[in-house]
Amino acid sequence: MKLYNTMTNELEEFKTIEENKVKMYVCGPTVYNYIHLGNARPIVVFDTLARYFKYKGLEVDFVQNFTDVDDKIINRANEEGITPEELTLKYINGFFEDTEALNISQDVKRPKVTENMDEIIDIIKKLIENGFAYEKDGNVFFKVKKYEDYGKLSNQKIDELETGIRVSITEDKDDPLDFALWKKKKDGEIYWDSPWGQGRPGWHIECSAMSKKYLGDTFDIHGGGQDLIFPHHENEIAQSRCAYHGEFARYWIHNGFVQVDGDKMSKSLGNFFLLREVLEKFSGNVVRLFILSTHYRKPINFSFENMEDTKKTLQNVVNSINKFEETIGKFSGSEKKGEISSETEKFIQSVNDFDEKFVSAMDEDMNTPQALSTIFNQIRETNKFVNEVFENGEVTFEDVEALKKSYDSLKIKLQNVFGIDLVIEKKSDNSSELTNNLIELLLKLRSDARKERNFKLSDEIRDEMKKLGVAIKDNKDGSTSFEIE
Ligand SMILES: [Zn+2]
Incomplete structure (x- = not known):
């Protein structure tokens, strides 16, 4: 190195x-x-x-x-x-x-x-x-x-x-x-x-x-x-x-230094962020991924916009990893053929290449942006493999093993080297999904109450949700929308 x-x-x-x-x-x-x-x-x-x-x-x-x-x-x-x-x-x-x-x-x-x-x-x-x-x-x-x-x-x-x-x-x-x-x-x-x-x-x-x-x-x-x-x-x-x-x-x-919107971060410029302020809006995983997306010796430019982009990138990564995991679970009992198709062989080669490229990026003065691009590339290759092999046609034990090899390799690099906690990231994703589903359920109950002209109940739901920080808006076209404050 x-x-x-x-x-x-x-x-x-x-x-x-x-x-x-x-x-x-x-x-x-x-x-x-x-x-x-x-x-x-x-x-x-x-x-x-x-x-x-x-x-x-x-x-x-x-x-x-x-x-x-x-x-x-x-x-x-x-x-x-x-x-x-x-x-x-x-x-x-x-x-x-x-x-x-x-x-x-x-x-x-x-x-x-x-x-x-x-x-x-x-x-x-x-x-x-x-x-x-x-x-x-x-x-x-x-x-x-x-x-x-x-x-x-x-x-x-x-x-x-x-x-x-x-x-x-x-x-x-x-x-x-x-x-x-x-x-x-x-x-x-x-x-x-x-x-x-x-x-x-x-x-x-x-x-x-x-x-x-x-x-x-x-x-x-x-x-x-x-x-x-x-x-x-x-x-x-x-x-x-x-x-x-x-x-x-x-x-x-x-x-290197951390800049904020292109300026040096300083108290006098008012662009000074405590880590815990940033963690209120983004997970620690997003912060990690953001920091490691720039080579450590270069200045890094923090902005909420850049953080939003990183958040989306991480969501895509987590979704792909989850999809691979589900696919492995679904096909884990597949029949052993004893031979590997040329397509699967090519894919196994891509996993080996990925290992090598990842190490050579990290060995070159810990080039994390380059190493990340090898991870993103392998995620693309794996998605392609899942779409082509698992979503049409017969799946063999050897195909599942090949997918597992790529999945394990990706997980080790993301979790052990980049320190991204995929379990926590999945949970926080799930909990925001759960929150949205619960809000939708309350909106439906309120709309049922209004249909029955039970305005006391529908107002109570609206007021209580407001207290929890969810503002409900009745639109002119009769639909209802909400905003988390
Ligand atoms: Zn010292």
């Missing part, structure tokens, strides 16, 4: 350090709010990458942290009038609610900063011992210029960085480029005891400490959104290499 490595700016052959095992660290959210669409993208992208490794028979050791100490957390807790612990608990619970809808694999280690304070203090001590960090008035800073490779990931030179930086006179650093590893406690803020007095860690150090603890000083993949390349990942590299002298991460994988 090839993956694009931000460190070398090249597509590289992916080789694991340990045989058959991938060790992967992905930066997680700062839990001061419910996750938004921009957070949802790396969650889905890296979940899909992990699922694909498993599909290929690899074991995956996946770590994604929660940043539960941060300025934004402290400010938000003050705004909501609760403690930082109460705030982060609320949004960590929210994270699990939202990601459950996205069908995110459960076997991810999710360490928190507040539970790894000893490890964080240890790595800062090591950096001071190794001469890469210094303490000043209760703060500890990393000496950027001491680390020669600084800027390599983000492709920047030290002198370029220097011209771009505004000299801060409020912070007592030796050099404006230096960044904080430990911040001295301010009045009323949450703090921990340390060799440098009471305070809390800077943002970048947590990922260096936690990746070392759970994956070691050298591991395979470090991932996150493109916005993390600088300074966060650049600083993580500097810290980890200077403290532990390991290689740190071998492959740096970054996903």
Whole structure:
């Protein structure tokens, strides 16, 4: 498999350090709010990458942290009038609610900063011992210029960085480029005891400490959104290499931005969507399929129109899969012939080709849109096969086996790799169908009541349905229509 490595700016052959095992660290959210669409993208992208490794028979050791100490957390807790612990608990619970809808694999280690304070203090001590960090008035800073490779990931030179930086006179650093590893406690803020007095860690150090603890000083993949390349990942590299002298991460994988109607998503533009707002209108499966319809490194354009299109696409996929399942059930007792017709042979070949094309698309830097098109193509081939063989003429055991092979192959790719929960999607489809049928039934009862001039009952049905959010409209031509509000 090839993956694009931000460190070398090249597509590289992916080789694991340990045989058959991938060790992967992905930066997680700062839990001061419910996750938004921009957070949802790396969650889905890296979940899909992990699922694909498993599909290929690899074991995956996946770590994604929660940043539960941060300025934004402290400010938000003050705004909501609760403690930082109460705030982060609320949004960590929210994270699990939202990601459950996205069908995110459960076997991810999710360490928190507040539970790894000893490890964080240890790595800062090591950096001071190794001469890469210094303490000043209760703060500890990393000496950027001491680390020669600084800027390599983000492709920047030290002198370029220097011209771009505004000299801060409020912070007592030796050099404006230096960044904080430990911040001295301010009045009323949450703090921990340390060799440098009471305070809390800077943002970048947590990922260096936690990746070392759970994956070691050298591991395979470090991932996150493109916005993390600088300074966060650049600083993580500097810290980890200077403290532990390991290689740190071998492959740096970054996903592109989420745009809304062609603009950058931002609170000030008013086009900022929380994942749970989107999940009110669309299933987690639709969100997943939407995210994976664009290559992970390209910007993705969110709009409700695009989501509606994805919803329709998914409905077609689910309908086809259901049709295949029903056909298999209906013909499962077919007679064994011991020979395969040329048409069926050709179809079996299409299933084998599909497997190969799917893998080669995914092997090329996880090209999910290309892999999806192989799925859609195989669905078309299978529909054709069902129409031609099963809907006219004699069906043999061998035909049913061939259909089953395609059905199983499609299901594994959709469910195990793309993480689309076909059962849930079918249920939600069924429940909306059931709702519509029940509404139609009530409309019929109301119309019967009107025919019998029982207006008391017909008005009662209308009013009660209105309370449930279903508006009934009596049209001029005598027909009745409804609208779900
Ligand atoms: Zn990180």
